[in-house]
Structure formats: C-alpha cells, structure tokens
Amino acid sequence: MSPTVESQYLILYFVIPLLPISYILCSIYSQVQQYRVSRTRGCKDAQSKAPVKDPFIGLDFIWDCLFAKPVEKYLDSTYRTFQQLGNTYICRRWTWEAVYTCDSRNIKHVLATGFDDFKLPRLRVNAMTGMLGSGIFTLNGHSWSHARGVLRPCFAKQNKESIVAMLERHFQALLGRIPTEAGTTIDLQPLFFWLTMDFATDFLMGHSTHVLNRASSHAKEKQFVNDYLTCSTEIVRKMQLGPLQMFSINFAAMRARSRVFQYIDNFISASLDSGKGDDESLNTACNVLQGLAAVATDRKQLRDQILHILVASRDTTACLLSNLFFVLARKPHIYNKLRREVTSIAGVEPATSMQLNNMEYLKWCVQESLRLHPVIPTNAREASKDTVLPYGGGEDGNSPLLIKKGNLVMYNIYAMHRDAHVFGPDPEEFVPERWNGLRPGWGYLPFNGGPRICIGQKFALLETHYLVSRMVQTFETMRASDDDAEWVELYALATTCKDGVHVSLTRA
Template sequence: MELTSWQQIFLIIASFVIARRILPSFRYWRSVVRYGCSPVPWYPHWEPVVGYDLYRKMKAAKEGNRLDSFIAEILSKYGNKKTLMSLIWGLPTLISSDHRLVQVILTTKMDDFVVAPIRKVANEPFFGQDVFVSDGLAWKMNRKFVQPLLRKSRFADLSCLEKHGNRLFMQLPADENTQVDLQRLFTFMYVDVATELVSGCSMNSLVPEGREKAKEFLATLERVNKGVQRRIMLAPVLKFASRDCEFEDACKQVHQHFEDYIDKEISGDTSGQQEGRPTLVRDALCVSQDRSFVRDQLIGFFLPMHSSSVFTLSDLFFQLARAPEVWKALRNEIVAQRGVPLTFELLKSMTFLQAVIRESIRLLAPADRIIRMCLKDCMLPCGGGSSGDDPIYVMKGTLVDFRSSVLHRNKQFWGQDAELFRPERWLEGNIRPKWEYVPFGGGARICPAQQMILTHYAYILSRFVLEFETLENRDPCFEFVAEFNLSKRSRNGVQVALRRDFATCARRGRKTRP
C-alpha cells in the first residue's frame, strides 16, 4: 500500500522522536540500573521534543527581571531543590545549584565537561581561538600563554588606574544635587584602562579629544555583544538562523582595531606610550608571532577586562547607593588611612573593604552561570534521588547549566537574609565558603584576571570613599533591573548623587567640574 504524503511526514517525525528520545532513554535507564545510580527529577514539559515551553517561561522570567527566582522556584518545585533535568532547544539539560556538582565538573571531571561545543558556535567569529572558547590541549596552550601576561607585578601597579581614575573624578559634578550615571562613566574609564594595558596607548575617552572615537568603538563593541548574545540564545539551531551581517561587520572592525595595535608594536612605533611600561601586545609578541593568535588573546583579555569590570563595579556602587550605613562604615575604615598610598598590600589588608566587595559579587557575580557539555557518558557523585545525594548517570551531549546566582542565595548556607546586601556576614566568623562561592568560576578554568579585577575594585572604591562623604541613590526603582548582554548589567544604569569630602579636595588642591 502506498503511503500518502501526510503519512510519510508522520512516519519521519515518529522516526525522529524514536531516534532522539526513546532509544537514548532506553540506554540511559539501562545504565542507571547497571551502575546503581538514581534518576534526576524531570521538569514536566508539555512539549517534550524541543522543550520550547520551558524556554518560553525562562525568557519571560528574564524579561520580567525574575530569572534567578524562577530557576530557584522550578528547582524546588520540580527538582530536588538543587538539581533538575530538562530540555532546552532539544538538548537534555541538567540545571543545578549544587556546589558539589560544580566542584566535580570543574576539577576531577573537567576533561569530560567541556565548553567548546557550546561557545565555539556562538563566539568563534569574534573570539577566534582564544582561551575562552577552547578545550583540551588548545586550552592548555592558550592558558600557558595568558598567565604570564597577568603576573602580580602588572596588577599591583595601579598607576594606570590612578591616571584614569583622576580623569573620571574630574567628570563628576561638584554639586551634590546633580544626578550622574556611574555606569556610563565607568564604561569610559575602563575602555581607557583596558586599551592602555593592552597597547600602551589609551583611547582617552574621558578627555574631549578622544571622546568621539571612543563612542564609535563602544557602539561597535555593543553590536558585537548583542550579536554574540543572539548566537548564544540560538546556538542549537544557529545554522538555520539568518545571517547577521551587522554582527559580522562589527567583528571585523574590532579585529582591525586590535590588529592595528599589533602592527604598531611590530613597526616599533612607541608614540603615545609611557616609557618603560610593559604592554600586553609586546609581551604577547615575544611569545608568538602568529598575528591572528595574538589578536585573539588580546581580545580575550580586553573584553572581560572591560565589560565584566564595568558592570560588576557598577553593580557594587548600585548596592552601596542603597546601603548608606555600609558607606559610612567603609569611610570609618578607609579615611583612617588618609595620606597613605593605596597600594595592593594596603587594599588587601582592609577587612571591611574586602567584605563589601565579596558581598557585592556574591549577589551579582561576574560568572552567574557556568555552562558545560558532557563529552562522554559518565557518573557524577550526587544530584539524584529526592534528596539530591545519590549518584547520577549523565549521557554524552547533556548540557550542564550551573546557576551560581542561585547557589549564592542559598539560605541554608548564607542564612535567612541571603537575599540582602550585608557585608558584615563575612566578618562574623560563621561563613567559610569554598565551592559555595564561585563568582569567577573555579578549578583550572577560573578567571585568570580575577586578582587584577578585585584589586581594581578595591582601589576605585577606596578613591570614591576618600573623595565623597555620601553616595545617594537617585534611581526611583530600588530593585536591580537586569539587562543581559555578555555580562549582566543594570538596565537603568547607576543613578546617584555624590557629596564631596571637601577636606580631601582642599588637601589635594583638586579642581572639579562645575
């Protein structure tokens, strides 16, 4: 009997479902029984082929500024409070906030849970072959290349940050009633800092002669960020999506910008550079003469150095503007050191300052998600059963979506006030986090620029505390409204008013913008 066209279509769909769902499911359950594992609770999809129902709910939660609470809710309601299995774009996805799982995945099982299959498709047109998108031997080579560039002598030298910090303070109003968006100013300051660390020549966005060029570069970078974000969202079905010509053009422009730095260094042109100061491009060219490789490594340093630093520093001031008692306590500690140079060692020794920074990135972490793909069938020691303590069997191709933003609000560990910004918790002696606190990831793939970034936060915050008596919120919306790009940032910026410490200004003879 000849099949009709509709019957043929139905047969194809049925065959697809059997191949993608039923056969792997049979193999999974056989392995679970064989190795004595427990199943992970499943999200109750009404559309169990692609998982579009959950994707749509997550998208709505994201747009409604409640994604973290939504993830915590489904973990508690449908999972075992910490772990849940689901489908995202047809891929089996393990959603978890269990610190034991992330510890295993980022350490002993690191080679079995990789990033390249996820990140390469979305990020390779921009990042190329840098450490961010590579695994295995390629990652080890890239990491070996990057680590010497971030030696302590580089981030302990705060002269570059001091110069651009001084320029930022000149942009701040002397009038305490004038509102200013610190997130916008930090964006300019960090593009100057990052370009000077990379090439020795700042973009000078905080002075009139460099402002327009910097705005053009930042606009191009924003198009890249949006394009990468789109590609991440569509990664499993990206090959079916339309070509993004705007993204491709923006990538070419940013690549050319960094290739110009390389050309300038190779030609021996040192105009605009401070004599004797090391640069990343010079150090990189001493290790490799491969222009594309060096360019990719420079971009891999620049983007997190700029974007992550801007938004995490902005988040810190966002929270401080809503906690005047914390600002007052900071002043008590930091003003006591007035007149003493703000060195790396001094900044590390100020306990309340360090507690404030730790607490800020606990609530708004630079790496609020850690995503890996399982490279081969394997067992993990926990995550299964009703308690989440039983071993689980994970099949090749499974995504692991670890939510550190949920882990960092776990009330069982952090206390019933885990949602609150309360730096004192770090000084009370009852909090000793290990893998319960992973704002920069963990294991061998922990952010290599972590110490540099934390030192910068401490320095900039200390300078603000010395310069200003008060930091007042001027945003009518008290809550943090997230806008997602490559980093999570405040959709409303950081709208504040500042009252200067005129004793500091008089002592330094500083001029301020009227």
C-alpha cells in the same frame, strides 16, 4: 553503460540500505554504553524534571525562542525554579536533555574533579567565535592549555604599584567627567565602562583608548566601544537561541565585528610600534601585548586573544563596580562605614597595595556584591563522553545522575550564592558583615573554579579595591536618585544593572 559506471551504481545499491542500519547499530551501541555507565556508577532517574508541554521532542524550546517574551527578572526566575524543583533538575530542550544545577557539589565535580569529562558547549563556542574570534574562552583541550600557559606569565609578573599608579591616572580622568556641583545627578555606569576600557587597553597593550579624556572627540574609540557592545549583545542572543542560532543572521552585528577586528588590528600595530623604541617606559611590565606577541604564531591569534582578555578585564570589572555602587548608594550606613575604614587607613592620599590589603570591610563589600550579583551568574559545560553528576538522582536526590555525551549541564552561580545554609539568614540582603569569618568554599564562585578559574582574579580584585577606595575617599556622600528602585539585571556577557547607577555625589 560503461563497466565503471555500472560498478558505481552497484556500490550505491549496497551502501544506501546500510546507512539506516549503521545508524540503528550506533544508537544501540550508545545506549548499551550509557546503560553500562549508569549501572557501574549507581545512577538513578532524576529526582526532578521541569514540566514541559512536549515531553517527547521538546518543542517548547523552539516556541520560547520564537514567541515567548523575555523574562524581566530572569535570574530571579531561575532561583525560584530551583526553590520549586530542587537544587538539580533536568529539562527536555528540543533534541537534547539539559541538566540545571545550583548544587555546589555538582558544580565542583563539573569544574574540578570531573574536569576531563566536560568541555565548553559547542553552541557557546560557535556564538563567541563568530563575533570575537577564537581565544581562551572558546578553546578546549590542548589548545586551551597552551593558551592559558602563554597568558599566565603575562599576569603573574605584574608589579602591583605600577598597576596602582596607572589606575590613578585613569581615575583622575573619571573625576573630570563628574560634575563638581553638589546634588547633580549622574549615571556612573557608562563612566565605569569607559574607565575600565581605558585602563584595560592601557594595561593590556600599553596604549589606552582614553575615552574619558575630554581633549578630543575620540570618535573612533567610541565607535569601537559601541561596536564591541553590539558584538557582546549578539553573542548572548545567539547563545539563547541554542541550536537555532545557525538560522540567525544579523548583518549589523557582522559589520560591527569587522570594525572591531580592524580597530584592534590597528591598535595592536600602534602599540607594538610604540614598544620598539629605546624608551623603557613604553615597554613596562604592565603590557600583556608584548608578552603575547613574543609567542603568538600570527597576528590573528594575537588579536583574538586580546579581544577575549578584554571581555574578562573590562566587562567584569565595570559590571562589578556598577552593581556595588548601585547598592551602596541605597545603603548610606554601609557607605559611611566603608568610607571611615578607607580614610582611617589611607587618609586622603591614594592607597598603596599594602594598605588596600588591610581594608577588611572594603573586601567584604566587594565579596558581598559578587555574591549577591555575580557578574557571570550562569554558565554551562557539555559532556564530552557519557558521564555522571554525583547528585541529583533518586527520590532524595542523593544518587548519581547520568549525563549523556553531548548533553549540557547548566550551573547557576546566582542561585547557589543564595544558599542560607552557607551564607546565613536573609541571603537576598546585602550584608557585608556576613563575611566575618565566613569560608564558603565551593559555595562561592565569582571567578569560576578548577583549572579554568579566572587567570586574572587577583588583578581584577586589585583594580576593584583601588577604584572603590578612591571613590569613597573622594565623595563624602552618595545618594541614589531613586531609593525604591530594585536591581534588575542587564543580561549580557557580564551582568550589570539594567537601568544604570543614577546618583548624586558630594565631594569631600
């Protein structure tokens, strides 16, 4: 045996025994650091813990992922759990500990005052990146700050009246899909998703999918929409699997992802080519793609950012419209009051942005829908270092709670929006009038909060307000096909009605 080989074996002889010792020393160091943080910040044991059958390893999580049946009303079940265990509790989830909270004070800390102590969970980042690429919803730190800095001007410079004119064109296409015969039942939900896809692609890239247009079959566009939904569904499934997602392979979703990437790449090329001419109408301010293309380093980065913005601009608005009209169709007194306000201000003509701003009851209805059925009902952050939540520890829950590095804080907007102390009596009822003079602060977060607050919030509300106003202007009555049906969530990237929005409409 050569001296070199002998020296290599000698090194291994000494190094291998050191590995477990190093692991033990690192564990001890971590525990000492956690103890220091806990003692310095006055942390106490959690007031409440979710019951588990395996309190040591937390194998309940694996059992639930593999064998448990999906909960029909998952969001309601989380709300009832908070009512039983308190506003903040911990749960052992396999190899880590998760903290669940609907306390607005804790949520404010995670999203704002303690922002630097938390980051997007690695499991969410991995799930989204695998299906939609690396965009603003998967970035942390400097990369996220840079992406947001690039996107902010693209939304800030938008002309409201140009957006309203664009919305009207796509709304007219929507009307072409709704039967004119009174009493005909139709599902509005897929129409809202097509409408927001057509508008989002037009607004973002200056080149619409035109799925609502009956002039052609739009086979490629419809395939893209279906593939996009497949990717969205797969992302949710992977996030629910947690650390087990690495063992899950979905070939159909992978094929759908490839087609989505190819479609967006072609779409971007066509959109950029159309903006190279002299016609200024093809290169208006209502084109986010042009702004992004000027600063993007490569085509992949451009594609990924567009896909991520599409999630925010298309899914959330379609879900909000579906959730709102699901309720309005079952509450004719609210629909009629809303219609009276809109027609008293705008008459039968499309409303201007200034007129929309004066429609107080319309704003209340949208706010109440976002409160009762938030389109992003739950979210999470991962502790980037040993830190704390200000509440949830001690017997009364008013002491700080230690959050170890790598552990998750799952915050629940759906449950927080049902706090009777903030929103008054009957918080599970749809009552737009409760917003008269209401200022809930951090108790109401339909668009997130802190530095990561939705960059397109004003744009999304303008789109929603306009489309709601046009719907109630156009249709004198709206009745649900089944008045007794309850709202049940379809839990996806953005949450909407599981069974659609089946209504009969009477044109004015």
